[in-house]
Amino acid sequence: MAELKYSRQREALLKELRSRHDHPTADVLYHKLREEYPRISLGTVYRNLALLCELGEVKKITCGDGIEHYDGFVSMHDHFVCTRCGRVIDIVQTAQDIRPSSAASEIGSIESHSLIYYGMCKECYNKTKKQ
Amino acid sequence: MAELKYSRQREALLKELRSRHDHPTADVLYHKLREEYPRISLGTVYRNLALLCELGEVKKITCGDGIEHYDGFVSMHDHFVCTRCGRVIDIVQTAQDIRPSSAASEIGSIESHSLIYYGMCKECYNKTKKQ
DNA sequence: CAATAAAACAGTAATAATTACTAGTTTGAA
DNA sequence: TTCAAACTAGTAATTATTACTGTTTTATTG
Numbered sequence: 001m002a003e004l005k006y007s008r009q010r011e012a013l014l015k016e017l018r019s020r021h022d023h024p025t026a027d028v029l030y031h032k033l034r035e036e037y038p039r040i041s042l043g044t045v046y047r048n049l050a051l052l053c054e055l056g057e058v059k060k061i062t063c064g065d066g067i068e069h070y071d072g073f074v075s076m077h078d079h080f081v082c083t084r085c086g087r088v089i090d091i092v093q094t095a096q097d098i099r100p101s102s103a104a105s106e107i108g109s110i111e112s113h114s115l116i117y118y119g120m121c122k123e124c125y126n127k128t129k130k131q
Numbered sequence: 132m133a134e135l136k137y138s139r140q141r142e143a144l145l146k147e148l149r150s151r152h153d154h155p156t157a158d159v160l161y162h163k164l165r166e167e168y169p170r171i172s173l174g175t176v177y178r179n180l181a182l183l184c185e186l187g188e189v190k191k192i193t194c195g196d197g198i199e200h201y202d203g204f205v206s207m208h209d210h211f212v213c214t215r216c217g218r219v220i221d222i223v224q225t226a227q228d229i230r231p232s233s234a235a236s237e238i239g240s241i242e243s244h245s246l247i248y249y250g251m252c253k254e255c256y257n258k259t260k261k262q
Numbered sequence: 263c264a265a266t267a268a269a270a271c272a273g274t275a276a277t278a279a280t281t282a283c284t285a286g287t288t289t290g291a292a
Numbered sequence: 293t294t295c296a297a298a299c300t301a302g303t304a305a306t307t308a309t310t311a312c313t314g315t316t317t318t319a320t321t322g
Binding site for chain 4 (some may be wrong): 066
Binding site (some may be wrong): 002003004005006007009010039040041042043044047048066 | 268269270271272273274279280
């Protein structure tokens with residue numbers, strides 16, 4: 001891996017990601033950072049997100065809506081994705097949730113996993129009731 | 132939902148998906164089907180895959196490689212994705228693997244979930260040893 | 263401090279998966 | 293057989309992401 005040099009854009013990106021729990025996309029982060037760095041480019045956001053992922057500082061969440069989401073918190077937890085509004089919500093992982101079946105370890109060496117629940121969030125449920 | 136009419140392309144697509152366990156992408160299915168239906172279009176493949184998903188006949192697997200994979204078998208099972216070769220392999224789900232934490236059900240109503248293990252498959256491991 | 267090489271940047275162009283559109287074809291019911 | 297709705301092939305458009313290029317920033321070394 002190449003040597004790492006300081007970059008205020010990267011710092012700001014990580015700070016922004018760590019300040020929120022809504023799992024933003026690259027584009028959302030781009031627009032937010034443009035408030036402070038009006039000349040930041042989308043390429044810079046993507047490049048640094050990929051770099052921070054490699055470094056293990058952030059995690060990519062592929063939730064099936066065709067856009068990658070990013071999570072600034074890398075401690076073990078799962079996600080709930082609302083199929084109505086698209087929100088990605090943290091779920092505290094309970095220890096027994098993931099006990100890789102022996103079948104899994106027979107196939108290869110497990111390095112990580114992703115558990116995503118899909119459904120309708122409370123807010124969307126309340127909205128449908130009102131109509 | 133609109134009324135459903137028969138289509139031999141859709142039938143062939145479903146048959147093809149049910150005949151294999153390698154979780155092909157739309158493009159892979161497209162090229163395979165072109166052997167039998169040389170004029171089938173990629174749009175037809177995508178449209179019918181989306182339709183079959185809605186009908187619950189097939190499942191989409193979003194595994195993080197930027198391309199959607201499709202699974203013709205919808206019974207509960209999980210997947211192992213090799214981060215080296217990209218293969219998506221079935222894993223029999225053991226009952227206790229997924230016990231949604233109470234936290235999850237508090238956030239909304241769970242309709243489905245996706246559990247994907249990432250790592251290196253046996254074949255890729257053997258290849259690295261040889262070098 | 264000045265020189266310098268590597269890393270990072272902004273801005274733009276290119277790529278690639280997917281979706282949308284259109285005019286013609288197939289299906290299935292009356 | 294008629295006819296409307298569903299479906300298709302082929303193509304164009306969209307969109308997230310990556311690649312490229314010339315410039316700027318970082319940080320090391322003399």
